[in-house]
Amino acid sequence: MAGALAGGFINGLAGFGTALLALGIWLQIMPPPQAVAIAVVMSVASGLQGVWIVRGNIRDNPRRLARFLLPAIFGIPLGVTLLSVIGTFTLKMTIAAFMIVYGGFFTLRRSLPRFDRPTPVADSTIGFLGGILGGAASLSGALPTMWCAMRPWTKGDTRAVLQPYNVSVLALTMLFLAWQGQYTRETLLLIGLALPATMIGAQLGITLFHRLDDLAFRRLLIGLMFASGLLLALRELF
Secondary structure, three states, X not given: OHHHHHHHHHHHHXXXXXXXXXXXXXXXXXXXXXXXXXXHHHHHHHHHHHHHHOHHHHHHOHHHHXXXXXXXXXXXXXXXXXXXXXXXXXXXXXXXXXXXXXXXHHHHOOOOOXXXXXXXXXXXXXXXXXXXXXXXXXXXXXXXXXXXXXXXXXXXXXXHHHHHHHHHHHHHHHHHHHHOOOOOXXXXXXXXXXXXXXXXXXXXXHHHHOOOOHHHHHHHHHHHHHHHHHHHHHHHXX
């Protein structure tokens, strides 16, 4: 329940990151496949609340979301194939190093970069690569979060891309895990225990999200990238 509450809170606040906090706790008490299977369900459940609060932003510019999401769907199976070639450890450590450098560099800068002009090709490329990373290592949100944090969008517009993007990719992952038979009776019981805490944590995070201004939200995303990369590297090494 503690892991569910922490994971729900960070998802409600930033629109991603359930596994960032929840897995750090759950991996101490359950096997990795079971912990990941539960984290995916909690990510989708808490993420749907976040999608609801930015539904107006999504309706205002559905094409922007589509530029990220549609290429990701094609990237997921490629990521699954890539995993057998590269290996999870190498891939995760490479992404972790990139996240640490990116987060550390921009955290120390006074001003954040701004890409004001439309970048449809770059958006689609980032979405496609995120899908590959999602299929290979459940890291679908890393590249889109880095990219969106550099755009001068409002926090609502940023979340209107990240939240439904992550929910959609993770929902497909959940179906894949279900097809593999990961959701046993014991796992479903643990999901039933964790779900209420996740939903409460998400509501607390959403409350804090409403109090942040646009710049503070962008800096939050960058700081979470640094923390995510650091925790990912430590988890893989130790």
